[in-house]
Amino acid sequence: MTQAPDTAARRLVETLVINGVDHVFCVPGESYLAVLDALYDVRDQIKLVICRHEAGAANMAEAYGKLTGRPGICMVTRGPGATHASIGVHTAHQDSTPMILFVGQVGLADRGRGAFQEVDYREVFGGLAKWATEIESPERTVEVVERAFATALQGRMGPVVIALPEDILHDQGGPEPKQAVTPARAALSPAFLAELNERLSKAERPLLVLGGSGWTDEAAMAIGDWSERLGLPVALSFRRKDILSNDRPNYAGDLGLGCNPKLTARAKGADLIIALGARLGENPTQGYSLFDRTETGGRLVHIHPGPEELGRVWPTLMAAVSDNSLAALALSELKPGRSWHDEAETAHADYLAFSTSVAVTGAVNMSECMKTLGEVLEPTAVVTNGAGNFAAWLHRFYGHKACRTQLAPTSGAMGYGVPAAVAAAIMEPGRQVVNIAGDGDFMMTAQELATLVQYDAKAVFVVVDNGTYGTIRMHQERDYPARVSGTDLKNPDFVRFAEAFGLTAARVETTEGFRPALEAALAADGPALIHLITSPEDIAPGRTISQLRAG
Missing domain, CATH: 3.40.50.970 (Thiamin diphosphate (ThDP)-binding fold, Pyr/PP domains)
Structure with a gap:
């Protein structure tokens, strides 16, 4: 027809x-x-x-x-x-x-x-x-x-x-389209910028918090350069670690799950918080405990493209509706007449200390593996993940170096990372794409490996296999010690599973084996998978099941 x-x-x-x-x-x-x-x-x-x-x-x-x-x-x-x-x-x-x-x-x-x-x-x-x-x-x-x-x-x-x-x-579809949609963009007013500049000039312990979507490379670079010149400490919101390079000397870390306690203390003690693009929801604010509603009205400047998000939870000292990138470009022109390089140095030192590898009980140290990932991958590599305790190792120990290199769900959706990696690999075949997935997370959307192969796309999948739904197991052991129910997993041989789709694959059981396996996977002619065996005892960075059971 x-x-x-x-x-x-x-x-x-x-x-x-x-x-x-x-x-x-x-x-x-x-x-x-x-x-x-x-x-x-x-x-x-x-x-x-x-x-x-x-x-x-x-x-x-x-x-x-x-x-x-x-x-x-x-x-x-x-x-x-x-x-x-x-x-x-x-x-x-x-x-x-x-x-x-x-x-x-x-x-x-x-x-x-x-x-x-x-x-x-x-x-x-x-x-x-x-x-x-x-x-x-x-x-x-x-x-x-x-x-x-x-x-x-x-x-x-x-x-x-x-x-x-x-x-x-x-049916007959009516008139044809004539032009592309040009979305409206709100911008900060001169009066708002002047008042913000004045308040910033008087701040002793300011903190810039960046988050949200729609960032352009130009805007991210501009506000990154500006904050670095001023020595203004910058924190990134939950799973927005790619807005700025984590190597910048004023980078303080990310406000997310498993947040650095020193960053939490810095946010609590800041006398001026400029939140641009971040909604300041449950995870960035540590279960709404990071701030006190009775005092945010005296120190919080909130800029967001959605007016419904301003004043939704936190009273503000100043609030404005603006596109994130337009606001960042405008802020980068401010000249408060002072700097905070000592604060920035301390904040970045705290970040570096927190992202230093930690000890584990098993043969695979995920903190070391994620450090290796950062050493081997190109700065523009796209790294994806879904949800699970495996992601805590990735977000804490892997540093992003370029904008739009992180594909991770703030929604906490398991199964997101595999299709996200497939999409990135199909869209941008010239970039390295790596998915870090837990065993439970991976199996929720593993069938999309067939999509990857069908379109001759290339990505590397690292399946972190500890045989359990780790996040739920961690909470279970904390609240109901040694009463394991509904969280253990019997997994397939992920090497043979991947090979059935046409991927090359390798099993890794030690920290030392990860680097050569990763380098080989990246050098392979097509997509590849690394089956990384970890111990469920090392349930999260700095936490073991034995410690949880002991209370």
Whole structure:
């Protein structure tokens, strides 16, 4: 069947093209075959990446949004396809990542009948997405998709979900798109900047906290250079360690899970905190205990692209709505007339001490392995991870050196790292891509290795295998010592598993064996996997199960 040139499906695809979309991540479905057919005609402009599970497709689209700052596009079918993909939407919402999920839907004529795989997507995704809608008038297709781009990119970035009733995709789609969406960007006012400069000039112990999404290389470099010139200590928010090089002499560390106690003390003792882009949610504020609501009104300057985040938890001394990059460029022009190099030196020394390798009981020291990772990888290498205690070793002991080199979910989603690595490897074949995954984390989306191989992409996967769901086991041993229930894992031979997909693979059981295995994996002609055997006793940096059981 040949489609007419002006159907809603074709208008949808035309709108993607004019807005610069170059990748679409999908699991195909009969409910949106008309869109897949329209994508065939632009296959030289949009690469259609066929995934093995909708969660993988959605996570790949989210990773695309993190890497590019443009909406990642995901397409799935109705019902189970959409609900599988919801994990990526949740991550995009928590992580402020631009993303658009297109979901096939039952025909308009059958809506409300409980038709096969019918779901009310406005209801299901209403709390997960910035906007969830359904195209009900085919002639408004371009309007709806353009609004999706604007919504995903403006203010606090995030995901949009659009349901596509199967029948209207064949109808006349209305006017064609004329131009790309240009999102609105708020900027700091001269009056705000002048007042901030005055307050900064009087601060004795200031701290700059950077976070959020949408950072440009120029803006990150500008505020990094500015803060370094002033000796202004900088902390990065949870899983935003790649905004600035961690080698900068004023870098104080990251405010996340397992935070350096000295950084926590520095934040508590700062007389002026400038938080740019960071929402200051639960993890960066150590379970909302880092600050006291009764006193933040006297020292917190909060700048964020989403007005709903200002004053949401913490009263402020000053607050402003601004795009993160525009705000960073504006701040980099301030001249407070003083510096804090002694504070910066102490803060960075505290970071270096905290990121020094720690002792372990087993044959593999993950702190040493993550140090080795930093020594071997190129500065622009992309490192991905999902969630689990294995990530604590990565975030504490691996230092990022360039912007957009970290793909990690602030949502704490297991299974994110594998598809994120696959997406990065497909998008940017010239960059090194390494995924660090726990054994439980890896198995949640391991089928996407097939996607990697199908597109001749190259990445290295390090599976940290301790035979347990480590984070839950740690809390279990703390609260219910020696009563192991529901956390032990029986794993496959990950070397043979990887080889079945066409990867080269090696098993590593000692710290000394990691470097040669990593170097060999990076030098391999195609993708590779390292099966890294660790002891469950070394449950987290500086913590063992025996210590937890002893109280």
